[in-house]
Structure formats: structure tokens, C-alpha cells
Amino acid sequence: MFITVNCPDCNDETEHEVVSESRDLLVRCTVCGHHQRVQKEREPPALLIKAIVSKEGTSRVCGIEFAEEDECNVDDHLVAECGDDAFGVEVTAIECGDKRVKRAKAPEITTLWTRAIEQVVVKISIHDGRKTIPVYMECDGEQPFVVGEMYVVSGKRFKISHLKLRDGPLMRKEGWKTVAHRVRRIYGYRL
Template structure:
């Protein structure tokens, strides 16, 4: 009978289904995706690993931990729950450190540190331009809160209309109705009403 388990494939660089070919202390398996044969660690020794995570919270940073499965592959942009003492925070991975180098993805056991930012509650910067001067405003909102180009929002005593949104991944949204979550915003450009 064929035994199939999930393991990290060094060729595919992700967790895939593997056919177990040999038993014993150093078992081997064949990846069902690419067909490569390689040694695997026995399933019964798999225990979750705790990876050091530096969590950026705007002006401050805190060292926390993220619990991961040893074969789990982490990528920039992945979301995790970080344990910071008694507190648990939703975070997004911004950089992955393996030894002295930074990589775009890595297996949990290879990671030295995760550089993350808090995303469950974020500070959004808004530049309000009235034609002569620009005023900078900061608001704190839930990370999933959507902002839409062309919509009217109230910030404190002001009413503003969003004209553009600069996103963290580099682009600027200008089209009416373009929507993005607060955690992806670098800056909002608006004018007063």
C-alpha cells in the first residue's frame, strides 16, 4: 500500500505530497509534484518551532515569537499571529532573515528572524491639500478597514474627499472607486470639503 504524507520539497521549495519510499531512521520520499527523491525527517519528530519576530508598531518595535510548523514555508507578505508576552498581535512579514542574509521565502527551521509589522490596527497618514497648503493627519484604524478613492470621510472635525492612495507595494490608485485595505496604505492624498 502506498503511503503519502506532506513534507517540504527542496526542489519545489514548498510543502507538497510525497510518496514514502523507504522506512527506518533515514526515510526517503518522492515528491508527487516534481518527482524528485530526497530524504525526509520522520513525521513523529515534527514539533512546532518558535521563530523570533521583530514587530514594528509605527514608532516602536518589540521582539516577539511566531509559532510555525517546521516544514512550513514563510514568504514576504504572509500573515501570522505573534506572541508578545501576554499579548497576541496580527502581523505581516516584511523581511525574512536566514543567518546573515535576507530572503523572499524560507522554511521555518531555516529562519533566524522575521521582520514584521502590526496590521490588525494601523496608523494611516493623510495629506490634505487645500490648494495653498498641505496638512498632515494621522488616524488609527483597523487593518481591514477599506478606503476608496472619491469617497468622503470624516477625520476629527474635518470632512475630506480622497483623491489618490499610495499603496505599500509601490503603486498609486487614482481611479474613482478604487479600494484598498488600511494595512496596505502608505499615504492617502485628499482635499477638504
Template sequence: MTETGDRVGLACPSCSPGEPTVHEVLKPGGQATVRCTECDHTHKAEITEPETTDLQVVVSQDDESFSTLVEESPDDRVEVGDEFVVDSPEALLQARITGIEVGPEERAEEATIDEIDTLWTRAVDNVSVDVTLHPKDGEEEHSESLTVNVPGDYEFTVGETESFGEEEFSVEGLQIRDDAPEYRHEKLDHEGDVAYAKDLKRLYGRDETSSAWSAW
């Protein structure tokens, strides 16, 4: 519902009767009191609320998930890979669409909101990145696995050194997730290749903290 202070597009009888301009809502209601931000003219106007429908959304984050309902326009069209804000009692977060369920065991790559039974998503504002870390001077079969937690828009670059707590490693390869926007390859391993943390399935690095590891 429209509230005091909201901004809406409306025709102004004073300066723009034919085209909408931005208005500030002074008093909401059936006949709302609004002020044109172009000429400061105050007048009454009917504000039509956009039609919305409840959409079932499942959000996964690491090994946990929750289901919630969000309000969306029934005519909006979405596709796998799109990102949007999930504003729910459980959390406020940025999510990426990983699956669109349009019927029992029926998936689609894109659909309008009114066609969707359930939207499957993954939180991408903060993510955990799995790292395979090779020893600095050892054999790759002695590699170690670890996880780093970073903002989804954090950039990893092949050839650059990263530090997380006591861990320091150079980035050697970036494995891209299936739901990520189009990258040149599924694995990036050329000097200077860049990917966002939210797009990574796994990162491969070379340890920079010690000269020798023991097998474990």
C-alpha cells in the same frame, strides 16, 4: 501540548479505521482518551505532537517594535507579504512579514522556518495611516498632514468621503506599501479604486470641512 477539549484528526476503530476523523480529547496523556465526533465512539489513542521550533520574530507597530519567540513547524515555508498570528507574552496580534533574514545581512523573499534567523514583521490588525490633506479651495502647497487610526482591514475608496472626529475629507489617492499584496499600480487614483488600510503607505485627500485654509 494537547489539552482537554482540543480536536484532533485520528482514525476511529468503530466507523473509520482507515481515514482520520475529528476527535475530541477527553483526557490528554501518552495514551489519550478521545471521542469520535462522527459516531461518538470513545477509545484510547496516541496523539503525536507536531514538531516545532522557536522562531525569532521582530514586530513593528507605528514607531515601536518588540522581539519575541514563536513556535512554528520547521518545515513550513513563508514569504514576504504573508500574514500570521503572533501569540506572545507581549501581545496577540496579526502581523505581515516584511523581511526574512537567513544570515548576517542576508535577506530572502521566501524560506522555510528552519532556514530563518529572524522574521521581520509589521502589525496589521490595527494600523496608523498617514494622510496628506489638500485644502478644499486652496493651493496644494498649503496641505496639512494628519494620521488616522483604523483596523487593518478598513477599506478606503477613491471618491468616497471619510470622517474622523472633526476631520472630513474625500479620498483622492491611495499610495500602496511595498510589502502589500499585488495591486494594479503603486498609486491608485481612479474613482472607485479600493485598498485596505494595512496596505497603505499614504492617503491623499481633499478637505471637506472648510472653504479656506491659512498657510502654516
């Protein structure tokens, strides 16, 4: 491993080879061969912030690591660690003390509220002319859904008429698409 430090013999910043590592580094100048000890750069300790991970009706208390200077926003995609398990999550709310905010620096955050987005259950309402059939589909969070396209779920063929997104809007135009973790409900008619 090589690092750049000031060499007292060369009187300049030069590349040094790391000879040994302990509490300090023993380095040798690649220009003149001078040996010296330099202090190791200390990595700032990571902050482990409490994260509540919701996954299809259940919640777990997990943790998400941040660096001291990191900032978090609602809708950020992060990785939460729950013991030996790790989940891809989306931040739905940020708590700083007794307030909920849209953005905060890591040291200010007391709890992150998140939902798992790797595997999701999509709610589908299929209308067959007389009644609406509720169907649930477990799928990858990144699976695309397109208005106007045909799908088969639980043996039922249907065409998507519109998509209701979690953040509010309704997608009705043919060809518009989104991914499963953004969908609140899919509406379609049976073929």
C-alpha cells in the same frame, strides 16, 4: 476517540476505540473486541522563530510558531505572540543567517521582520487649495478606503484623490479601493 490501526485477530485495518491513554494507547477493535497497545503518534515540536514586531514607531521582540515543514513568504499574515499578547502581523522581511530572502522554510529562518496590522495609523495629506494639512488616523487594519469617497478625520471633511500603497503603486481611479494596512499615505482635498 476512534483511530484506524491493524488488528492482529481480524488481520485487517479496522476502527479501534481508544480505551486509555498513557505513554501508549490501549485500543479495542470495534469488529472483534481484541485489545492491544499501540504507540502514540508523536506531534513534531513546534519551532518558535524570533519575530521583530513594529508598531507605530516601536518594536518588540516576539515569537511566531511554525511546524517543521512550514514555509514563510514576505507579505504572509501571521500571529505573533509577545508574552501574553498576540498580534496580527504582516511579514516584511525574512532573515536566513546574514541574508534576506523572499521565501524560506521554517528551520532556515533566523528572524522575521514584521509589522502589526490589526490597528494601524494611516497618514493623510489633505490639500485645501493653499496648503496641505497632515492628519493621522488610527483605525482597524482592515478598514477600507476608496478613491473618490468622502471621509471625516479630526473634524476635517475630505475626498480621497489618490492612495499611495506600501508596495509601490499609486491608486488614482475613482472607485479603486484598498485596506488600511496596505496604505502608505492617503491624499485628498478638503470639502
